[in-house]
Amino acid sequence: MLYPELFKSLEQVRWSMDKDIPWDRFDGSLLTDEQAKTIKMNAITEWSALPATEMFLRDNRSDSDFCAFMSVWFFEEQKHSLVLMEYLRRFRPDLAPTEEELHNVRFEFDPAPPLETLMMHFCGEIRLNHWYRRASEWHTEPVIRDIYKTISHDEARHGGAYLRYMKRALAQHGDVARVAFAKIGVLMASARRTEKPLHPTNLHVNQALFPNDTVQSRLPDPEWLEAWLDDQIRFDAEWEKKVVDRILHNLSLLFDRPLTTVQELNRYRKEVVTNMAAESAPQEA
Template identity: 30%
Template sequence: MHSFDVFHHYERKHWRLADVPWDTIRRDLVRPEYVTMAKSAVMGEANSIAAQHGFLNEFDDYDFSAFVAVWGYEELQHHFAFRTWLNAVDAEVRESAVSAMRAPYDPGTTPCATLATNIISELTVNHVYRAVASWVEEPVLAGIMLNASRDEAGHAREFLHFARIRLQRHPEELPSVLETLHVYTGEQRIKHPVGVFKSELVALRDHETIDTAFEMFLEKVADAGELDKLQDNIRRAFSALTGMDVSSNARVRRRLAEALA
């Protein structure tokens, strides 16, 4: 059972909030942009509860469900790590905004599309967290960002594993995978499921969201061509998943047309 191996791997490399040196936070280095980034991260990570709900309802596979339980714990840890840092610098997160994230997602057009969406979200956050960790000068927040980034890379790897198995068993779901890739990489902006499905919630008005972080990332952190690098990385992962050349939007559309023919 793959989740059994994943559990043992995570247990060996897992970091703990208790090991974060909270008493070394450099308040003199905290900038308003860091607070905005951390609040936005809290809102993105708050969706792990809703996502677990959806996964466990949509999939009846025990192995994947066991992985989801491990994944959900790590995502909740990210949420609590960012909130602990914010509390330490006297920044408030609105509880009503966090609570609004509890509503479960609707299932994807196919189970493989759901997995594909999560591959994209993990790769996106991994990329952004890693870059922000290098940009942030406050060392404790930078460390949290780096640890979370590493976790997200591992999560993407496991979602790819389960998507590959699902696609082998259900090749008819290939068009939904290609369609998902096109939806999230077909525009010159960062798209994330939390932003796509929950940005219009009333409780989020006048509050930071995950899209706030992505906009700030592109404006203040990203190098020239950073979005292209992120999208190329996502397409490479989907090329490995599908065995197809999906290295550009045009190629994604062509593969999708062929799969639907």
């Protein structure tokens, strides 16, 4: 089992909202209304770990090890929402999310293939780590800068934990897992070719609720994410390249094969699919 070791490693670096956040360094003159509103949107977005956890537990019912790890992931993700809300409660209570606004992002996700979902959230953690690092640089108020830096480190550690489960999946499922991971890797590393940011909170997950079936579509301002990335924290091509490079680097290690471009990853996916078809052909004859 991976859960006991992951629990111990994450427990050793867990931060305290009371002791490790420098609340006494707050400087109200360095917090703009524009910045404060983005904190509210991030707080609500982080709350969506609740329906994501419900999805993981449902779709991985046969995997008690991974479901146990969800207890840690869920706790830490909800803590991100809580620390952002605590910041607003202390310094901009007029912008603190309401319970209704939080509950609005709790809705059921359609069932999805567990391996593909695992890879999607692995990429999502990498992307969120980079978004929050950039947010920390954009903000001017020292306490919120520290908060974004702190939670960005959590997201990186979560990505590492998901990677451990991906390695386990390769041992258990072989080429089936390779195809699933490569397929989603191609999708999530191709954000520059899409109109919207590729992150689990911005993907459609409930056909019956379409088009209001993304977390972002259920925020008080559904257009917030694109504006935050493009006009505020300025998550430009250079930063996007860092995300793509990180995804490809980890997949290179996972597949034991150098992958430096999305095209190379896609060729690898097609190669594995071809090999799987060739191996199954004699059995069908």
